[in-house]
Amino acid sequence: MGPPAFDDAFIQTLDTLFAWRRDVRRFRPDAVDPDHLRACLAAAHRAPSVGNSRPWRFVRVSDPARRAAVAQDFSRCNAAAATVYDAARAARYRTLKLAGLNEAPEHLAVFCDDSTETGLGLGRASMPETLAYSVVGAVQCFWLAARARGLGVGWVSILEPACVTEILAVPATWRLVAYLCVGHPVEEHLDPELERHGWQVEDPRGAALIER
Numbered sequence: 001m002g003p004p005a006f007d008d009a010f011i012q013t014l015d016t017l018f019a020w021r022r023d024v025r026r027f028r029p030d031a032v033d034p035d036h037l038r039a040c041l042a043a044a045h046r047a048p049s050v051g052n053s054r055p056w057r058f059v060r061v062s063d064p065a066r067r068a069a070v071a072q073d074f075s076r077c078n079a080a081a082a083t084v085y086d087a088a089r090a091a092r093y094r095t096l097k098l099a100g101l102n103e104a105p106e107h108l109a110v111f112c113d114d115s116t117e118t119g120l121g122l123g124r125a126s127m128p129e130t131l132a133y134s135v136v137g138a139v140q141c142f143w144l145a146a147r148a149r150g151l152g153v154g155w156v157s158i159l160e161p162a163c164v165t166e167i168l169a170v171p172a173t174w175r176l177v178a179y180l181c182v183g184h185p186v187e188e189h190l191d192p193e194l195e196r197h198g199w200q201v202e203d204p205r206g207a208a209l210i211e212r
Helices: 008-019 034-045 064-082 087-095 130-148 161-167
Strands: 056-060 106-113 152-156 174-183
Touching: 008 130, 034 056, 034 130, 056 130, 064 087, 064 161, 106 130, 130 152, 130 174, 161 174
Parallel strands: none
Antiparallel strands: 056 106, 106 174, 152 174
């Protein structure tokens, strides 16, 4: 059997999926279907990785005390982050909702296992950072699979990685790459929230192809 053929209708649907992949911060309390969560994790495991190392480690955070500790770390880091701006921008910053830690039914911490021997180091001798980049690819696969199933994902980056590593009691060789909130969105928007709330405008440079 040969590879599948992806027709124009599929390609258009795929483009729509990419367009509607949003960073979600507002979640309904409804539980996530366990089958959907497993399917999204399976999609993540099909991500490309340097040397086929598959260094991602997904940790489901269900313990209320651990969740509360992560939320407390976010609050501390978020307060510190506002201080780098001038007064007007800091005031705007404090109005933004930058995480759904208190509402999301599912929390997933995603680590890069820097000690993995899978792949025997192939492809990363000169660019060791590709190990963590591989984890980012897995996060993106998870995110798209979740969006296709009506789930929202929010990537919480305003955290101290060492604190999260300690809170979750994972090996010291695991490096935090992403902390994800997962659940059903309260609202749906095609435009990014930070643009919608006036924090920034779209930068066209990211869509430019530079010729050399």
